Every structure is written in structure tokens, then in C-alpha cells.
Amino acid sequence: MRLVLFCLSLLLVACAQQPPRDDGLYRALGEEPGIVRIVEGMLLDSARDPRIARHFLNIDIERLRAKLIEQLCFESGGPCVYTGDSMEESHKGLRLTPSDFNALVEHLQDAMNAEGVPTPAQNRLLARLAPMRGQVIDR
Amino acid sequence: MRFVYLLGLFFCSELLAGEGRLLATGGATSLEGAAGGGIMPWAVLAGYGERGEWGADVFATRVETGDYRLDVAGVAAAYGNRIELSYARQRFDLGTLARDLNLPDNSLSMDTLGLKVRLAGDLIYDRLPQISLGLQHKRQRDFLVPSLVGAQRREDTEGYLAASRLILGGAFGYNLLLNANLRYSRANELGLLGFGGDRRDRHSWLKEGSVAVLLDRHWAVGIEYREKPDNLSFAGESDWADLFVGYFPNKNLALVLAYARLGEIATLDNQDGVYLSVQGSF
Numbered sequence: 503m504r505l506v507l508f509c510l511s512l513l514l515v516a517c518a519q520q521p522p523r524d525d526g527l528y529r530a531l532g533e534e535p536g537i538v539r540i541v542e543g544m545l546l547d548s549a550r551d552p553r554i555a556r557h558f559l560n561i562d563i564e565r566l567r568a569k570l571i572e573q574l575c576f577e578s579g580g581p582c583v584y585t586g587d588s589m590e591e592s593h594k595g596l597r598l599t600p601s602d603f604n605a606l607v608e609h610l611q612d613a614m615n616a617e618g619v620p621t622p623a624q625n626r627l628l629a630r631l632a633p634m635r636g637q638v639i640d641r
Numbered sequence: 642m643r644f645v646y647l648l649g650l651f652f653c654s655e656l657l658a659g660e661g662r663l664l665a666t667g668g669a670t671s672l673e674g675a676a677g678g679g680i681m682p683w684a685v686l687a688g689y690g691e692r693g694e695w696g697a698d699v700f701a702t703r704v705e706t707g708d709y710r711l712d713v714a715g716v717a718a719a720y721g722n723r724i725e726l727s728y729a730r731q732r733f734d735l736g737t738l739a740r741d742l743n744l745p746d747n748s749l750s751m752d753t754l755g756l757k758v759r760l761a762g763d764l765i766y767d768r769l770p771q772i773s774l775g776l777q778h779k780r781q782r783d784f785l786v787p788s789l790v791g792a793q794r795r796e797d798t799e800g801y802l803a804a805s806r807l808i809l810g811g812a813f814g815y816n817l818l819l820n821a822n823l824r825y826s827r828a829n830e831l832g833l834l835g836f837g838g839d840r841r842d843r844h845s846w847l848k849e850g851s852v853a854v855l856l857d858r859h860w861a862v863g864i865e866y867r868e869k870p871d872n873l874s875f876a877g878e879s880d881w882a883d884l885f886v887g888y889f890p891n892k893n894l895a896l897v898l899a900y901a902r903l904g905e906i907a908t909l910d911n912q913d914g915v916y917l918s919v920q921g922s923f
Binding site for chain 2: 553599600620621622623626628629633635636
């Protein structure tokens with residue numbers, strides 16, 4: 503029984519790192535043009551948000567934009583490969599708090615709302631990103 | 642001097658009040674003053690403060706059944722998404738019963754002090770669901786009527802263990818909120834009819850649960866169920882249930898409208914009614 507549970511949990515961990523099998527979410531996000539607008543909307547709002555704006559100063563915003571587009575495309579089952587650093591690596595030294603993480607989530611939600619992405623599709627994307635929180639905060 | 646202190650406290654709270662948690666994750670305020678649903682607390686803490694931040698709620702609730710009315714008002718404050726202190730005053734209008742039985746009081750009031758501590762987990766992110774331990778100390782201010790119907794004590798302390806989890810996309814793509822509590826209490830009708838009774842004067846283990854679906858960031862619909870003890874021989878005490886709609890326009894306001902089925906209360910059966918709650922968060 504314990505072995506079965508162990509194998510199941512291994513499977514679950516393995517699944518979590520796989521891209522989705524279909525591109526339904528990618529299409530719901532508006533494919534590449536939609537994802538570009540979502541990422542840009544999120545970054546613009548974040549840079550204006552006094553809670554987290556400081557984290558967007560003195561960084562290569564063009565590179566961040568490109569890597570986020572790749573990442574959302576990959577995570578939503580689109581035809582992309584994420585070529586950026588690991589989440590731990592890319593947030594090293596930023597000392598992001600749980601509040602910072604949630605502020606970014608809010609801007610992502612706002613940007614998806616602006617694109618007319620339906621709530622269930624928004625939740626699917628958030629469910630793929632939420633497990634990364636532990637690799638993002640307190641680095 | 643006290644005024645200066647309060648003023649200082651106010652400005653400090655303005656500076657430190659956090660909005661670090663996501664909309665609606667502070668819940669509403671339960672009848673006993675703790676953050677949660679309507680008739681039961683949840684494991685979430687009052688307000689929207691995350692680590693290093695304060696959060697606070699003020700609220701007012703009215704429940705109107707055919708024969709009774711319950712008014713509740715109170716405040717709660719939480720720090721660091723870790724610890725919550727709450728105070729609520731309940732006032733139970735006996736309406737029909739006071740008239741029919743010529744009771745010496747036509748309303749019963751109670752004070753509830755609450756403490757809740759998040760022990761582990763997180764509502765959304767951690768491997769573990771959010772698990773909180775709560776204590777409530779309640780004191781009946783009008784004990785004459787409760788003592789006449791068999792209540793043994795004017796005041797008492799009860800505890801509960803609460804677990805809450807928001808599952809992203811868990812309900813056909815919509816976010817699903819699950820809550821389960823285990824309470825250890827001997828309060829009669831929340832304590833409005835005192836504590837312990839002629840039939841049973843010991844604490845009981847009581848289960849409470851609720852399920853809610855978040856239609857979007859602002860709207861939630863759900864159900865709640867709460868077991869109640871049955872300590873008094875003069876009347877049965879029913880389990881409570883409700884069906885609610887919650888509206889969270891922003892992080893400062895929440896409105897909850899519910900249809901509550903409260904069953905038999907102090908000999909009068911079929912106490913179904915409307916529950917309305919307004920909450921301000923800071």
C-alpha cells in the first residue's frame with residue numbers, strides 16, 4: 503500500500519512538471535498575441551504598483567517580458583520552450599514576500615480580465631503557476 | 642492619554658494594514674465574531690494581512706426568522722496571517738416566545754471573545770491546507786431565562802480546530818473552497834441559552850463543514866452545516882444549515898446574504914430565515 507502511494511505521488515510530481523497534454527488553455531489565453539498582451543499588461547501594472555514597483559527597477563525588462571511570454575506559452579500547452587533560468591535562480595536575492603507574490607497574481611488576473619479570458623481558464627493557469635510560489639518567495 | 646494612545650494605534654494600523662492576501666481570502670465574519678462563513682468560523686484570519694502585516698474587520702449581522710431575531714456586531718484584528726483576536730456582541734430577540742410565555746426578559750445578550758491561531762498550511766499555496774486552532778470565551782449577560790430553562794452556566798470556553806483549502810479550478814474550472822471544523826463545546830444555541838444543561842453538562846465534539854464555489858474574484862456561493870449539542874430537556878436543539886451568496890467588491894467591503902435553516906430553537910420549530918451580514922476590512 504505504501505509503495506502504491508509512493509508511486510502515485512511520484513507520478514503526481516512528474517505530472518506537475520509536464521506541460522498540459524492539450525493546447526486548450528493556450529487557445530483560451532488568445533495564443534501568442536493574447537499572451538503577449540497579458541504579459542505586457544501585467545508588467546505595466548506591476549511597475550505602477552507601489553507595493554512591488556521597486557522589484558522592476560534596474561532589471562532587463564525586455565528579457566523578463568520575453569521569458570514570461572515563453573513561460574506562459576509553455577505552461578498553457580502552447581508550442582514554446584521555456585529557455586529562462588529556474589524559478590529559484592531568477593528570483594535569487596529579491597527576497598520576495600508572500601504579499602509580493604499575490605500582488606503579481608492580482609496583476610496577472612487583471613491582465614487576463616482585460617483580455618476577456620474566462621474565469622475557468624484563468625484558474626487553470628493560476629493552478630499551474632501556484633506550485634512555483636515556494637521557488638519564488640524568500641530567495 | 643488613552644485618546645493619544647488610540648490615535649497612535651490608529652495611525653500605526655493605517656501604516657501597517659496589509660493587502661497582501663487575495664480578494665475574498667479573508668472570508669466574512671461568523672456569528673461568533675471569528676473570520677469565516679456565516680454560522681461557522683473558517684481557518685482563515687480576519688482582514689487581508691500577510692506576513693508582517695495587520696488586518697482587521699468590523700461587521701454587523703442580522704438573522705431574522707419567523708419568531709426570533711439575532712443581531713451581532715463586532716471587531717476582529719489579525720497579525721501576520723498568524724493570529725486573530727475578535728470580540729462580538731450577540732443580541733437575541735425572543736419576540737414571539739417572550740410574548741407567549743410572559744418571560745422576564747425579551748432579549749438575551751452575550752459577549753464573545755475569540756482567539757484564533759494559524760498552526761500550519763496555507764489556504765491556497767502550501768502542501769497542507771490552512772489549519773487553525775480557535776478558542777472562544779462566551780459570557781451570557783442575561784442569564785435569568787437560560788437558568789430557568791435548565792442551563793447550568795453563565796459563561797464558558799470552547800475550542801475548535803478548523804481546516805480550509807481553496808482548490809484552484811476545483812469546481813468545473815471555478816475555485817472551490819472547502820472548510821471543516823471540529824468543535825468542543827457545551828454552548829446552548831451558541832451560548833444564547835447559556836452553557837451546559839439539565840440533560841447534559843459536558844462538552845460535545847461537534848462537526849461543522851462548508852463548501853463554496855467562487856464564480857469569479859468577487860462572487861461566492863456556498864452551503865454550511867453545523868452540528869449543535871442538545872443539552873436542555875425543555876426543547877430540542879437543531880443542527881444549523883445555510884445557503885449563502887457572498888459579494889466582495891474590493892478589499893474593504895463584503896456582503897453576505899443567506900437563507901438559514903435553524904430548525905427548532907427554544908420549543909419553536911421551523912425557524913428558517915434570512916441572514917444578512919456587512920463587513921468592512923482594513
